[in-house]
Amino acid sequence: MRAVVIRAFGGTEVLEIADAAVPEVGPRQVLIRVAAATVNPVDLATRAGALTDAGLLPAREVIGIGWDAAGVVEATGDEVTGFRPGDRVIGMSDRLDVPLGTQADHVVLDADALAHVPPSIGLVEAAALPLSGLTAAQALDALALDPGRTLLVTGAAGAVGGFAVELAAARGLRVVATASAQDETLVRKLGAEVFVPRGARLGEAVRQLVPGGADAAIDAAALGAEALDAVCSGGAFAALVGGAEPRPLRGTRVFNHWIRADGKRLAELVALVESGTITLRVAEAMPLDRVAEAHERLARGGLRGRLVLVP
Template sequence: MRAVVVHAFGGPEVLRITDVPTPVPAEGQVLIRVEAATVNPVDLATRSGALTEAGLLPAREVIGIGWDVAGTVERTGPGVTGLVPGDQVIGLSDRLDIPLGTQAEHVVLDADAVAPAPAGVSSAQAATLPLNGLTAAQALDGLGLTGGQTLLVTGAAGAVGGFAVQLAVARGLRVVAVAGAADEPLVRGLGAELFVPRTARLGEAVRALVPGGVHAALDAAVTGAAALDAVRSGGAFAALVAGGAPSPLRGIRVFNHWIRADGAHLSRLAALVEAGALTLRVAESLPLDDVAAAHRRLAEGGLRGRLVLIPGLYRPVSVEQSVRVPS
């Protein structure tokens, strides 16, 4: 089978599509035929060597690329229940130190990292849910807010930020969204009650809308201290990348959220997609062979939705529109 790997760190030119043996599922694992795999910022950080420099990924001869997957179960290992060949699934590969990621024709995942794919959406759309949806949901869990409280979401027009806005609204939270001025209609459409342009001084602008400051912030745009200034004393702050957590001033509980695979939670997110409460956004679908172009495009910024690699696709396709599944 073909798989995207790197043998040396660097720019997109170091990405290689290599023929490797199809992996075999061990006990508690499933083999998935990949129909779609999303390209995320963590893939760029893996390829460039930034994760290794940060001490998160040991150097090795071959490193696989890709976290998200949507596809079909082809084979199950011993002890797997609830999944059978032919099932349409989504899943998350949450380990860094591996020779094969999800950007491949097949991938083996632990069965408890897999969930049924949401009905009524394409594989490309479904593949955008696991990493970004779980990141937003788990970070919200860590913030521990209750209905009626206020949440600041930076990068609200992005993949994680967009999910965070919708999930927060579903939990009864009031959302203050931060994004580019042109994205205000988008994030309000996702459910944000209040909006602040990212060029504003966040502390002052947010406190003008929410006297005393918000109860918590989910910092998807890595604004750090600027977003912390918008949080009231004794509040909470979730950082999503290594080194993104500011000092815990004014008794604010600051933590770095580290994503973990969770098939049960992913099933609940898929149900929200089916209910129309979560919007899946694909910027463009590309052949697996165009992985280097996808890395370059993501690095340029400005995408609204994720780039998705399709192993079975051999020509570029048009941009897909956001989809919300009716309830």
């Protein structure tokens, strides 16, 4: 089979589509024929060596690329009861130190990281859900805001930010969103009640609209201290990028949210997609051999939806 790997750190030139053996399925694991695999910022950081520099990923001879996958079950290991061959599924690998990632013809994932995909949802679209959707949902869970509270979401037009806006609005939160001015219509459609264009002095702009500041923030744009200034004293702040969390000034609770695979939570998100509560956004589906182009486009920014590789 084919798989995207790297053997050195650097630019897109280090991305390689290698021949590899189909991975063997173990106990409580599922072998998936991949129909779609999303390209995420963590893939760019892995390729560039940033995760290794941060002490999160040991340097290896071969490192697999890709976290998200959607596809069809081909085989199951011992003790797997919830899935069988032919099932349409999505899932996520939350491990960094792997020789094969999800950007491949086949991938083995833990059964408890998977959720079924109903026929009403396309597999290409579904592939955009696991990493981004779970990041937003788990960050919201950690903030534990009651309905009626105010949440600031930075990068609200992006993949994670968009899910955060929709999920927060569905929970009855008042959403304050910041993004490019041209994205105001989109972000309000996702559920934002208050919009602040990127480039404004965020703390001052938010406090003019929300006296005292927002109760909490999900910092999908990694603005750090600038976003924290828009949060009220004693509020909460979820940073989504390692090293981007600001100091907990004014008695705020600041934490870095680290994503984890969770098939049960993912199934809940699939149900929200079916109900129309959250929206799947794909910028483009591309063949696997265009992985370098996908990395370059993601690095340039400005995408409204994920790039998805189709093996």
